[in-house]
Amino acid sequence: MKSTLTKALLIVALTVFWLGESGQLAAQTAGVLREVYSGITGTTVADLTNNVNFPNNPTSEEVLTVFEAPTDVAENYGQRLTAYVVPPTSGNYVFWIASDDNSTLFLSTDDTPAKKRVIAYVPGWTSSREWTKYSQQQSSAISLAAGQRYYIEALMKEGGGGDNLAVRWQFPNATIEEPIPNNRLQVYGLGPPQITQQPTNVTVVEGGSATFSVQLARAFGATYQWLRNGFNIPGGTNSAYTLSPVALGDSDAQFRCYIVNPQGNTNSSTAVLTVQADITPPSIASVANLGGNTFVGAGRGGHGHQSVELFNQQWDRCDRRRLCR
Ligand SMILES: [Ca+2]
Numbered sequence: 001m002k003s004t005l006t007k008a009l010l011i012v013a014l015t016v017f018w019l020g021e022s023g024q025l026a027a028q029t030a031g032v033l034r035e036v037y038s039g040i041t042g043t044t045v046a047d048l049t050n051n052v053n054f055p056n057n058p059t060s061e062e063v064l065t066v067f068e069a070p071t072d073v074a075e076n077y078g079q080r081l082t083a084y085v086v087p088p089t090s091g092n093y094v095f096w097i098a099s100d101d102n103s104t105l106f107l108s109t110d111d112t113p114a115k116k117r118v119i120a121y122v123p124g125w126t127s128s129r130e131w132t133k134y135s136q137q138q139s140s141a142i143s144l145a146a147g148q149r150y151y152i153e154a155l156m157k158e159g160g161g162g163d164n165l166a167v168r169w170q171f172p173n174a175t176i177e178e179p180i181p182n183n184r185l186q187v188y189g190l191g192p193p194q195i196t197q198q199p200t201n202v203t204v205v206e207g208g209s210a211t212f213s214v215q216l217a218r219a220f221g222a223t224y225q226w227l228r229n230g231f232n233i234p235g236g237t238n239s240a241y242t243l244s245p246v247a248l249g250d251s252d253a254q255f256r257c258y259i260v261n262p263q264g265n266t267n268s269s270t271a272v273l274t275v276q277a278d279i280t281p282p283s284i285a286s287v288a289n290l291g292g293n294t295f296v297g298a299g300r301g302g303h304g305h306q307s308v309e310l311f312n313q314q315w316d317r318c319d320r321r322r323l324c325r
């Protein structure tokens with residue numbers, strides 16, 4: 001009896017474990033995250049890492065299926081490829097990196113970037129998948145455990161001419177996979193949207209424009225929907241939303257953004273719009289006589305469309321009193 005109960009509990013425990021595992025696996029994406037940073041000159045990796053846009057503002061992001069970036073695609077850019085690499089067996093592995101121009105390959109001793117260290121690099125440039133041009137392209141033998149996730153990262157900087165980047169590895173039994181294929185890789189760094197800059201309250205004079213914006217730690221795969229007072233704004237589907245021209249009736253409206261990516265969703269904080277009445281009177285900046293009693297004037301001062309209306313009213317009065325007697 002006791003043994004039957006133990007067996008039943010074990011089955012329940014295993015089922016929960018299995019469901020938990022499969023749920024986790026379903027949330028993972030195979031491949032390599034590629035972040036590209038455009039418009040940076042130079043051929044050294046430092047030219048990339050010293051750039052103001054590195055690492056949080058890549059020009060573009062995509063998930064690659066294998067550990068190889070597209071070849072001969074642009075000039076003056078840098079890129080970062082990150083992933084978890086999962087060894088199928090325990091033992092000593094050797095890695096190589098090939099690139100045009102310079103590159104650096106990091107491997108962590110666990111699944112965090114905190115413990116990454118340089119294991120290989122390209123001091124000049126190589127042809128695509130040219131693995132043995134420089135001795136520095138090859139790592140020493142590194143002991144890895146089967147089924148463990150290790151954080152791996154490649155940085156590359158292209159100046160001009162050809163450009164490529166790939167990583168291969170060799171198993172303990174001397175088998176080489178080049179580049180490291182999809183089934184050994186999981187995308188690192190994907191998760192629910194993480195807001196790094198919340199929308200802020202805006203105060204604007206009527207007739208002006210109000211912009212609310214959010215910024216994400218990683219914009220990859222994210223879609224946006226702005227809401228006004230809890231209702232979706234048609235077309236408000238970018239990281240920033242602009243209302244223009246604003247009217248007095250827009251005052252106190254509340255704006256927030258709902259953000260979704262394949263890993264989850266989040267709401268931004270709510271920002272409030274305050275609209276101030278346009279009380280600055282316009283002044284006459286210039287008057288021109290188009291012949292006869294026809295005058296045109298240009299106003300200066302005031303704000304937005306209302307100043308033009310005020311000007312026209314003032315001009316009408318002025319016109320009737322003094323010009324059209
Ligand atoms: Ca190029």
Ligand SMILES: [Ca+2]
Pocket residue numbers: 100101125158159160161162163
């Ligand atoms: Ca090059």
